[in-house]
Amino acid sequence: MNIGIMATGGIAKKMADTINLMDEVTLYAVASRSLEKANAFATEYGAEKAYGSYDELLSDSKVDLVYIATPHHTHKDLMLECINKGKNILCEKAFTINKKEAEEVFVAAKAKGVLVAEAIWTRYMPSLYLIKSLMTKIGTITSISANLGYKISQVERINDPKMGGGALLDLGVYPINFALMVHPEILSGISGLCVKAESGVDIKDSISLRFSDGVMATLFTDATTTTNRRGYIYGTEGFIEVENINCPEEIRLYDSSRVPQLLETYKITVKTGYEFELLSCKKAIEEGLLECPEMPHAETLRVMSLLDALRHAWNVKLAEEA
Template sequence: MRVGILSTGNIAGVMAETLNGMKEAELYGVASRSIEKAQAFAGKFGASKAYGSYEELAADEQVDLVYVATPMSEHYENVNMLLNYGRNVLCEKSFALNEKQAAEMFALAKKKKLLLTEAIWVRYMPMWKTLKEVLESGAIGKPMTVTANLCYLIDQVPRLMSLELGGGALLDVGVYVMNFASLIFGDEIEKITSTAVMTDTGVDAQNSITLTYPGGEMAVLNSSLRVLSDRKGIIYGTKGYVIVENINNFESITVYDENREVKAVYKQPKQITGYEYEVLACKAAIEDGMLECPEMPHKETLEIMRQMDAVRKQWGMRYPGEE
């Protein structure tokens, strides 16, 4: 599968490294708004082609899949352009700025009969399947409470402090804690309560979100651009609990019983970077003529976007152009 990368930032580099370690896919081309940047990236990672505009990559019919690694504020425009040129798309998280944009992107993909999926990598990883099996086995009884945090020292990254570029902790790292809760409890939420500390530039520096579900389950989620956290996800059940190390790329899953004694430990299998799983899922979906990946169906992306819209509404945080 020939993969093109849109943008030349850090995560684009991680995807290039991933593709170079795979036999099922290859780094075919890279596009930047600057031909010099594209050529430098292509030279560094061994891409066959370098494009001086995003449209040049979009127009290349040799490209089987395009990975979009631009800032979140650009996803709507970039993805729609790619779809109109007939390209299948794997778009980084957060998929869009809001649910409205996401719904329009998916509608166009369906109209064009093309694959479009969100690169929320934990959804595609084998460790998620392992966690699901642990919970379904009844090892901790009925899961009733989830806590999860994802915080990094990244408030010096200009795009994350910019409202115009879709900045803030929520869309960059909070999307992972929202997905973690969704993986455990689903998306039927009775109540969302949230608060945030805002920056002078109008984005959330850190936030806390509590989700309450119809069955009495609760998820308490935290994300931040200003502190370093342990990145743990903990699932508390009626007969024990599970600790997931690093909800951003599950490193281990440890199961504890009612006496707080370790019952089982599951370690992350060897990986290239972890990005390979979403690429393999896209390849399988394209070969099967599917318009979405079962690991992250369109409705899941829309649900998470809807939840994040509701959270931002409570804070009064709007991106430019939003009603």
Template sequence: MTLPHDDVNFGRMNGKGQGTINVAILGAGRIAQSMAKTLQLMAQDDRYSSLVAPYAVASRSMDRAQSLADQYGFARAYGSYDELLADPLVDLVYIATPHSLHMEQAIACMRAGKNVLVEKSFTANAEQAQKILDVADDTGLLCTEAIWTRYMPSRLIIDQIVSSGVLGDVTTISADLSYTTSYKARLTDPALAGGALLDVGVYTLNFIDMIMGAQEIDRMVTSMLPYETGVDASNSTTLYYPDGTMAVATSSMMCQSDRDGRILGTKGYAIVHNINNPEAIDVFGDDHDLQRHLHMPDQLTGYEYEVEAAARAILAGNKECLEMTHADTLRMMSLMDQMRASWHMQFPFEK
């Protein structure tokens, strides 16, 4: 389905620095479908309808691109990425492909004048991340990592709990995120930067980082259980901080877990239910008495927050989002590089 230009919200700023951002999706897999649904719902919601528009889908398969565009009301479908890059009406490209492709695709988008929202993990390693960010600096375009928990309202709620002092001094943090997903070929393929770490472990590390901030890590102890292809099937990492805080991150693609995050302090503790998409937070006192049960705000899908942040950053002329700065992305990628180095785990394209 292709609409004439007159039927498309062009996504250009008006004199007041306002406008509608035309969003395109590069890729047509599962997470692309989630984003397509999100953009469709945002276009129907008064809070977002004047901010973003579902504009285009590009895939190496025209049939897949057209099917996704038709299902979710996108104006255009492209059977190649080059066609998407050539479209002057694309303002923001959401990159929804395997980690190993992000660098090449993000750079190509920015060189074509498109802002980018790059799905986590941002790249396969910190070197690739730096190359993308160098191009962002060179072009002056927005480039941000789409790790949705950084943008969700739950982040501010957790910050408020910690800063309120109700937990006392935070001394221990733990986070686990595991799903039985080893049947997915991209997760077991080293050439696609597979493994639990870059797929789900990245959430556990970001959960800890959002609480600790940009603190240096004194010491790290980490290990992993390899899958038969050599990528990490399960992993566990303990981080020690200069202020005495200890944080433990575990993730796996071989089992199901409670997905909980725990923040333990001298006066009490908080349990965040599902760090991948927080559903509720329980705050306990020092006698294990439940003091507060906090439900998270209703959401469309949860992806709308990162899209909104990216669109507003573009309209403001910013190169990064405050929710996930370039420094945040580089710090997370460097940490995961250090973990993989400890495991003696390299991807084929890194050797």
């Protein structure tokens, strides 16, 4: 399967490295707003084609999947352009700025019959199956906690509301997705607090989710600090500790003693972690599916509506909302 990468920034480079470690997919083309950057990227990562505009990439009939690696505020329009040209899409998170934009994309994709997948890589990782199997050993699930923080508050696209900035859309999506994927129940309550940057975007968020079965998730994100990135799933008979919810490295099972005892440790190995979303897209395209089972459109919309609700409560307006 030939991949065309749209953009040449940080995550585009990580994806190019990933593709080059895989046999199942090929780094065929790269497109940038600058031909110079596209040429440099193609030379460094070995892409056959380099385009100096995103549009040219979409006119290349050999591109089977477009990977969109641009800032959030550009995702909707770029996806609509891909759909218009009949291209399958893997688009970075945050999928769009809000739920309304995501719905517009899904309606257009369905009408055109192309695959659209959200590149929320943690959803596609096989470590989720290990976590789910360990969850059968800890009794009834009672609560969940997770955090993710990196020092990125000074990065332009994080600090600028016009570019869809803020901690929630960039980092907060990970603890939220962690809770929703390990415990896919209906939500009965959402609340949160944030601290804002001078630009008006949220920069530290504390989020509580209450599920209809009484399970509580307590989540936080911080764009000013590196946090321990751990996730916990607590049950009546023990708990599970996930080292690095951004790309699980180790998963530990504890009992429910007053001083919890470590029962088992599982090391997780991946190429980079981004390979799984590519494999899922490839399989979905081969099977004629328009969405990936690991992250169905309904689930992207569920996350987007949650993000909308939190930002509405905080009065954080982004991109065209601002």
